[in-house]
Amino acid sequence: MTVLTEESFGSRQRVTMDDVARRAGVSRALVSIVMRSAPGASEDKRRRVLAAADELGYRPDVRAQSLAGQRSRVIGVMFGVTVGAFHFELLDGLFAAAERHGHNLVISPLTRVRDERTAARSLQGFRFDALIMLSPPTAHPLLAGRIPLAVVGWHVDHPGVDVVRVDDDRGIRAAVDHLVALGHRDIAHIDGGDTMISLARRSAYLAAMEAHGLARCARVERGGQAQVDGLAGARRLCSIGPRPTALIAYNDDIAVAAIGVFAQHGLTVPAEMSVVGFDDSSVAALAAVPLTTVAQRPDELGRLAVERMIARVEQRRIVEREIVLPAELRVRSSTAAPREPGHNPLPS
Amino acid sequence: MTVLTEESFGSRQRVTMDDVARRAGVSRALVSIVMRSAPGASEDKRRRVLAAADELGYRPDVRAQSLAGQRSRVIGVMFGVTVGAFHFELLDGLFAAAERHGHNLVISPLTRVRDERTAARSLQGFRFDALIMLSPPTAHPLLAGRIPLAVVGWHVDHPGVDVVRVDDDRGIRAAVDHLVALGHRDIAHIDGGDTMISLARRSAYLAAMEAHGLARCARVERGGQAQVDGLAGARRLCSIGPRPTALIAYNDDIAVAAIGVFAQHGLTVPAEMSVVGFDDSSVAALAAVPLTTVAQRPDELGRLAVERMIARVEQRRIVEREIVLPAELRVRSSTAAPREPGHNPLPS
DNA sequence: CGTTTTAGTTCTACGATACTT
DNA sequence: CAAGTATCGTAGAACTAAAAC
Structure with a gap:
């Protein structure tokens, strides 16, 4: 029997500590102790109280707990x-x-x-x-x-x-390091707009690029929080100016949206464009390619x-x-070494 | 003075009904009556109690209210x-x-x-x-x-x-009616996946198309809830089979994403493609073009x-x-009459 | 003068916690 | 450990006092 029995919802007669105490043959105080997992109850009685509570579908009343306690919890x-x-x-x-x-x-x-x-x-x-x-x-x-x-x-x-x-800073740096190690130089960034988190990641990106002597290659496009915010930036990366070989997105949503845009431009990921996300959220699963991303827990x-x-x-x-x-870079399949310069991609 | 004074948060002495009663020179019960806007207090005392409550930054304790009342509220x-x-x-x-x-x-x-x-x-x-x-x-x-x-x-x-x-049904129907009245016949739908709402809107779409004798023109692409879910479907509309002249999307997110895809294919909205969303949510503002949509309140x-x-x-x-x-169709700028057949669009 | 209405108070119950014995 | 009691901050019923008719 569980708390979701007929007795616990709907039809009245709410179960209180008293009922549990009676059924377990102990005092109310002991029920209180057991329910709070406070010290001061024998293993035996603890089990009996818990069993009684379970059978009656008892759940402590948080309003009463909150009101009676020193803290509201x-x-x-x-x-x-x-x-x-x-x-x-x-x-x-x-x-x-x-x-x-x-x-x-x-x-x-x-x-x-x-x-x-x-x-x-x-x-x-x-x-x-x-x-x-x-x-x-x-x-x-x-x-x-x-x-x-x-x-x-x-x-x-x-x-x-x-x-x-x-650690946004080290997370972004790990992403840049990873891409540089693969041979990338033209690594772009689509940011998250004007929020404080976005600012932190953007400046981390710029600093990491500079640390690799790639300040000249840095390129930031305006993005945002949601998927759709990444579309315009990704489009600009494809159509305006020299095309980068890799992208670090503000988050996974932007990365996923960008991958979609790249596909439309005949750019396969990761062969012609490497992409790194951030968060390792569930949307990472939506990407056409398993997403390399900076994981938060x-x-x-x-x-x-x-x-x-x-x-x-x-x-x-x-x-x-x-x-x-610590931010942990999860390397999956959306990043790879860039093509040789001059090796013309075949639009598939 | 408001509830967000120094007294109300942090340090010490929480304000209770008693304090308010004392300051107003009445009993606790009367404070209770006034705070609940229950009958049984003169206009004069009511004002005094409310004034005292305001001065002290008093807010009823919902835990106590909930515990004491018949209902938990x-x-x-x-x-x-x-x-x-x-x-x-x-x-x-x-x-x-x-x-x-x-x-x-x-x-x-x-x-x-x-x-x-x-x-x-x-x-x-x-x-x-x-x-x-x-x-x-x-x-x-x-x-x-x-x-x-x-x-x-x-x-x-x-x-x-x-x-x-x-009223999903009438909402979708209004969208179809609107597009048909503009002269559209090839009206496609990107759905919301397998949820119950999606099913309702999809079948409403099919029914409305049939009611106009356009059952043969109906076309449903798989979508989803989020923006990214609309990308693939919109892409298929552009590249596979005869291209429709209008789209009814499951919601605004899908519509916004689709508009982005259409732009990439050189299709201007609404000249070459009309788009209708659903919800009139805040993302409608993200669209490149003011979005015609079915508004919910x-x-x-x-x-x-x-x-x-x-x-x-x-x-x-x-x-x-x-x-x-009732669902209300808000006609904005993402819908217009279709181009004449045979009039070849110039990719801008 | 008696009876209802209105305004106000007093007191107990709510379901726990935290003591004391 | 058990038993008992004060306490938390409020609702609401029972009760009282005064005014209204």
Whole structure:
């Protein structure tokens, strides 16, 4: 029997701690201890309580938990419309981690008509004790310094803001290194628009190119977050000026869109054009060719953000305000050595 | 003074009803009455209470409200990864409506590793008294019949499930009528894959074509939800078989992507190819040409779903299980009369 | 004068946590 | 470990006091 029995939904008589305690033949207090996986219960009774809870389809009432406890155990999450496949995997990681730690996430979307202020106000009703922001990447979060706050994915220069992000710099550099090692020189970049993450990756690209003495070969096209934003840039790469032999895209969505454009121009990937994405999100699977990409680990990012917020709430000692996860280049089939110069490609 | 004062966040002393009552010189119960806009308070005291609440930056504690009340005032919202721009506007509408009615939304994402069962379990902790599903469009929601449940956007055949959706059928038909009236006959469709919404729009397209005696001219290409899913289909329209003069896309994302592909083939929109989208979402603005599209009103859909769920919880009498909003064709610049047959287009 | 209406208060219940004994 | 109790911040029913008819 599971929690999704007839008793748990619909027809009333909600199951409470009392019911579980009675059925297991223990006190309410012990049920509380067991459900919170707190120390102070024998293995035997722990099992009996859990069995009773399972049979009754009991789930602790988070409202009561939240109200009775010192902390609300509620973490607010703001996120905005720049959501791609990657952000959803991030949400996944956040929920998984929160659940493991007995915390609850309450989401407050940011939209055109719903700003940080409004979003914060609605969260306030839950007496949230920490906030995690996924997007949009903003330089000065409204609640910075007022409450434990973490941003995931970009850098914020505020002593009261924790940062959990991937090492964009090394990720992009690894991509450039990889392509240079294959023999590429004309490596272009389609960026992600004006967001802070985009700026970080773009300047990392420029720096890496310069480090290889390829500053003259650098070329940046305007892109964006979504797939369609990559189309124009990719088109320009094909039609305007000297055509590069490789592309580093702001993210996988842009990379996938670009590969489509290249195909239309008779350019096969990777033979005539190498492509590197970023994120290793699920859209990478949509590419015609398995995509070489810079992987982030959304589950890790989510877990670290949640755990950091819990640590802050519990006033635990924290050394570094910023957690930077290593970026890992996943080499697949969308990158290869460039054709010999002069070797004319046959449009297939 | 507003709720976002120093007192309301971070450091110390959370403001409760007691504080407001003291400052306003009334009892707690009266504060409760005023905050709920319940009857039983004079205009004079009502103002004093509201003023005191505002000065203190008081917000009712939804956990306590939820726990004390007969109903939890929590509506669960499940939504999945098929989220495009349109779904975010929908979320907006939901939150706005919920807030107006003093209800709270708790979001539970559906991902690859987080199914309806898991999502429901986590919501259960909040003792939610109704559920709204935005996606993925599923034929048999797990909780159907067990709790007030509404799906937004598609049709579900279950007496315990409320449906709020746009009239896909008439929307598509209006698009076809519009194009036929302009003189088009070869009108193609790129669908949205295998979801229930896609099936509804596809068959509406086929039916409308047949109604015009154009069954022979109908052509359906496989698409999907996201922008990139439209690329292949649009490419096939250009390169395989007789080229249509108009396209009705599953949604705006597909339409925008298709317009990009057409441009690459030297086809100008609308001169050589008319394009109609669906949703009138914010991506419509990304199109090179102002997009003719079938508009849905996400705010209305959200409002109706929330209000319907509240009505169900309050056991109010309900006549129709399904609410179908009219679809409105917004004619912009991506549709025009087709070129005369035989008039050869100059590739610009 | 008695009876209903309106405005306000008092008190218990909600389902947990966190003590104390 | 058990048993009992205070507490969290609110809703809502029962109750009171005064005004309205």
